[in-house]
Amino acid sequence: MKVALAGKGGVGKTTITAILARLLGRAGLRVLAIDADPAMNLAVTLGISPSIAKTIVPITDNSDLIKERTGARPGEISGAIFSLNPKVQDLTSKFAVPASDNTSLLVLGTVKSAGSGCMCPANALLRALLRHVFLHKGEAVVMDMEAGLEHLGRGVIRGVDAVLTVLEPRPSSVEVYRKIAALADQLGVRTIMPVGNKIADAADGDFLRRELEASGHKLVAAIPYDVNIVNAEMSRTPLLELAPEAPSVKAVDILKQRLIEDFEA
Numbered sequence: 001m002k003v004a005l006a007g008k009g010g011v012g013k014t015t016i017t018a019i020l021a022r023l024l025g026r027a028g029l030r031v032l033a034i035d036a037d038p039a040m041n042l043a044v045t046l047g048i049s050p051s052i053a054k055t056i057v058p059i060t061d062n063s064d065l066i067k068e069r070t071g072a073r074p075g076e077i078s079g080a081i082f083s084l085n086p087k088v089q090d091l092t093s094k095f096a097v098p099a100s101d102n103t104s105l106l107v108l109g110t111v112k113s114a115g116s117g118c119m120c121p122a123n124a125l126l127r128a129l130l131r132h133v134f135l136h137k138g139e140a141v142v143m144d145m146e147a148g149l150e151h152l153g154r155g156v157i158r159g160v161d162a163v164l165t166v167l168e169p170r171p172s173s174v175e176v177y178r179k180i181a182a183l184a185d186q187l188g189v190r191t192i193m194p195v196g197n198k199i200a201d202a203a204d205g206d207f208l209r210r211e212l213e214a215s216g217h218k219l220v221a222a223i224p225y226d227v228n229i230v231n232a233e234m235s236r237t238p239l240l241e242l243a244p245e246a247p248s249v250k251a252v253d254i255l256k257q258r259l260i261e262d263f264e265a
Helices: 013-026 042-046 062-070 091-095 121-135 150-154 171-186 202-214 225-236 246-264
Strands: 002-007 031-036 103-107 140-146 162-167 191-199 222-225
Touching: 002 013, 002 150, 002 171, 013 031, 013 042, 013 103, 013 140, 013 162, 013 246, 031 042, 031 121, 042 103, 062 121, 091 103, 150 171, 162 171, 162 246, 171 191, 171 202, 191 202, 222 246, 225 246
Parallel strands: 002 140, 002 162, 031 103, 031 140, 162 191, 191 222
Antiparallel strands: none
16 A cells, blocks of 8 residues: 655644555554655654654755665766666665554655656656655555655656645635646546545534535544644644544544455455
8 A cells, every 4th residue: 555645734644654555554554654745744743753853854854875776876967877777675674664553664855856857866866766656566655745746746656555635624725635636647546535524513514515516525524623733733732642532633543444355446
């Protein structure tokens, strides 16, 4: 099971990624959580201590590693020759940090150069690493993507089984979902799953269902607005430890079970 969480900034991708990864781990899967968001907040949300989180160097910021594997450092693309297929098979075991509930965390960072046609040593390493991770059969993968469409535009999620697009009950969030769904479909992602978050009342849920059905899609999960998430962030405590029976946790648990059933089918 290889899933990526996408969506507009601020919709709650990181929180859902952390809860989903740990719940999958509790269900008996070995889970690799990948932080591909420039904000890099997944470590603490997963339950890794802030002191350890501060020591994590994102893969794309590790210039010595990029030089070793590709033959060129970031920024050396002018006239430089570098490998487009660097060795990456050992990077997860070397750089993933253990977390709770049978999970580990790999922090990718992000490629600074914009544009879907960008190719540089860091991007070559990132593409090769994700291609290996998505094809490796030994573990589940849950990836927290950067906000918006940049990862999809670069095509680095080619090979994931499903894109879970998190959206709020807002028109702007629905529009981003539609663009992400279209791009994911072009990349051959077999399952695109809209996940509603911060649902305050029945009207919010009805709005999302109506908007999605108008585009031929169906809401697969409705996660309620939950003050426990705010409290967890303020106390720097993972939600699963602060409020394991929180409404949002129960909703993500239902989503987890649906994913397991879908991929076992």
